[in-house]
Amino acid sequence: MRSLHIIGSKGPGGAERFYTRLLQALHQRGHTVLAVNPPNSHVARELGENIPQQHVAMRSILDLVSRWQIRRVIRHFRPDIVQTYLGRAARLTRLRHGRRPVHIARLGGYYNLKGYRHAHAWVGNTQGIRDYLVRSGLPGERVFHIGNFVPAVSPVSRGTLSRLRASLDMENTARVVVATGRLHPVKGFEDLLAAFSLLPDTLAGHPLYLVIAGDGPSRDQLHAEATRLGIDKRVRWCGWQNEPGPFIELADLIICPSREEPFGNVILEAWSHRRPVISTETKGGTGIVTDGVDGLLVPCKDPRRLAAAMKTLLQDARLRQQLAQAGLATMNRNYSEEKIVSAYTGMYATLDAAL
Numbered sequence: 001m002r003s004l005h006i007i008g009s010k011g012p013g014g015a016e017r018f019y020t021r022l023l024q025a026l027h028q029r030g031h032t033v034l035a036v037n038p039p040n041s042h043v044a045r046e047l048g049e050n051i052p053q054q055h056v057a058m059r060s061i062l063d064l065v066s067r068w069q070i071r072r073v074i075r076h077f078r079p080d081i082v083q084t085y086l087g088r089a090a091r092l093t094r095l096r097h098g099r100r101p102v103h104i105a106r107l108g109g110y111y112n113l114k115g116y117r118h119a120h121a122w123v124g125n126t127q128g129i130r131d132y133l134v135r136s137g138l139p140g141e142r143v144f145h146i147g148n149f150v151p152a153v154s155p156v157s158r159g160t161l162s163r164l165r166a167s168l169d170m171e172n173t174a175r176v177v178v179a180t181g182r183l184h185p186v187k188g189f190e191d192l193l194a195a196f197s198l199l200p201d202t203l204a205g206h207p208l209y210l211v212i213a214g215d216g217p218s219r220d221q222l223h224a225e226a227t228r229l230g231i232d233k234r235v236r237w238c239g240w241q242n243e244p245g246p247f248i249e250l251a252d253l254i255i256c257p258s259r260e261e262p263f264g265n266v267i268l269e270a271w272s273h274r275r276p277v278i279s280t281e282t283k284g285g286t287g288i289v290t291d292g293v294d295g296l297l298v299p300c301k302d303p304r305r306l307a308a309a310m311k312t313l314l315q316d317a318r319l320r321q322q323l324a325q326a327g328l329a330t331m332n333r334n335y336s337e338e339k340i341v342s343a344y345t346g347m348y349a350t351l352d353a354a355l
């Protein structure tokens with residue numbers, strides 16, 4: 001089956017990371033795929049030369065030239081499936097109903113559906129999003145729930161971790177808390193800084209550090225807040241990481257402090273590296289984590305509760321190991337690459353056969 005995948009954003013993010021992962025996984029399984037994305041975009045660089053690509057500017061939802069270019073690419077490639085990611089790509093893709101190709105709009109959030117209703121089918125990456133789409137009037141037989149996945153990982157060598165720890169100027173005996181993601185108010189990094197400021201400089205003789213791997217519009221504000229809280233010497237800012245694995249493996253504990261999070265890729269990435277997780281009680285966090293079984297859940301925007309949970313785990317190595325092992329089992333059971341990719345190809349076959 002031939003599938004064409006369109007995304008209109010130029011920078012990095014969770015949807016963009018999933019876009020590259022799904023395309024690579026389909027390609028590796030022998031599917032004929034074509035990626036459509038803006039020139040010089042983050043996903044174009046990540047896909048490299050192995051995945052066929054066409055570049056369309058997609059400057060805005062009103063970019064009529066890009067809409068025409070997308071139609072031309074579709075006409076020449078002749079796909080069975082056209083899958084769009086995020087609103088801009090969905091709005092610029094207009095296909096006739098009742099004939100090939102089938103337009104599937106993938107949604108990773110509770111978006112205004114005005115720009116999505118013209119699609120032929122829809123997929124939400126959580127059950128909650130699927131339920132929202134059906135409640136909003138979309139036909140249930142064409143609305144699917146398929147989660148995200150993270151690829152299988154190889155352990156990072158001790159030498160690599162030792163060099164990374166040295167580059168961050170942290171003692172070998174230090175306890176390390178790590179958070180990754182876009183530095184944006186909805187991601188809750190301000191709450192994480194406030195929580196970390198409530199923890200002592202050392203726990204049981206171990207120096208304590210916070211490592212944040214990410215970038216975004218709140219960067220300067222967050223740096224200033226760390227200084228104001230007096231923890232700037234214990235916080236390490238590492239910028240956006242295309243391969244966050246070494247930073248995750250450096251961690252004793254991973255935090256997902258979001259105020260809003262429809263899914264939570266950070267949680268899956270932590271579990272894949274066998275690291276324990278504390279998440280806030282977002283829709284994504286509560287949809288993935290079972291509190292006390294494969295992670296800990298705390299209320300959103302509650303630094304004191306977050307600090308207490310962090311202190312509990314940092315002082316209990318056995319509990320950290322139990323949560324990490326259970327998290328890996330949850331990921332393998334519900335969010336493995338094989339399970340998710342098979343769900344996508346099954347959806348494609350179902351929709352194609354319905355024509």
